[in-house]
Amino acid sequence: MEDKKERCRNAYSDYDRNSMERFFKGATRLADVIPVSERERIQFTQDTLEFVRREDTAYTLIYDLEKMQIHFTTSIYPDMKTVRIGALDFSSDAAPLALNLQKPAVSYINYNxxxxxxxxxxxxxxxxxxxxxxxxxxxxxxxxxxxxxxxxLNILDF
Known part of the structure; x- marks a missing residue:
């Protein structure tokens, strides 16, 4: 792994190098045993994101594809919040919404x-x-x- 890190230092800009070094740190951590319970996995993932966080990180996202949820934190509001995709209305007549990340709780605003x-x-x-x-x-x-x-195009309009 040290040889890969050295090649990374030589081939990339400072920003790219920092991203690659963070990737290596995260990959090394993920090589450890990942917890079995859902709550512990989410905590492990959040801890891993915190481990590789940059000082200018604005937000973190954890996608739970099995549960169809997105867990996120922001630098302004660091408490984890959860969006439950199944609770959203994706019908063609539903008003388009945007997730407002600048609030202390899950909050939607009208999209335009x-x-x-x-x-x-x-x-x-x-x-x-x-x-x-x-x-x-x-x-x-x-x-x-x-x-x-x-x-x-709205696929339902076909």
Whole structure:
């Protein structure tokens, strides 16, 4: 494993190298015995994410595909919250919703392109991310990202 880490140091930028080192740390931890009970597995996963966390980590996500749940924390509200996918209304006449990660509990807001544009703009205009990734994102690109979900046809309309 040390040889892989050394190749990682030589081949990547600081950001990429940090990501790869975090990946190696997490993979090493996952090589340990994973708990059997659901509660212990979720705690183990949360502890692993905390173990590989960067100081600028905004949120963590744990996908439980068997239970169709998403567990998440945010840097502002670190208590774990759970979204139960089966409790959501995916029917074609349901109002589109967005999960608001900036609340202390699971909270939904009505989705619309303007809200999505504000989210895309805050992400792609973030000075740290722009500098780190060398982005040159135009307003037209942000408009494209913001309106992209509305371009999908409703499969029930066929």
């Amino acid at each position: 392109v303007d809200m999505n544009r504000r989210v895309a703009e805050s992400f792609f205009r973030d000075p740290v991310l722009t500098k780190t990734f060398g982005w040159r994102i135009t307003d037209d690109m942000i408009d494209f990202f913001a309106s992209f979900p509305d371009k999908f």
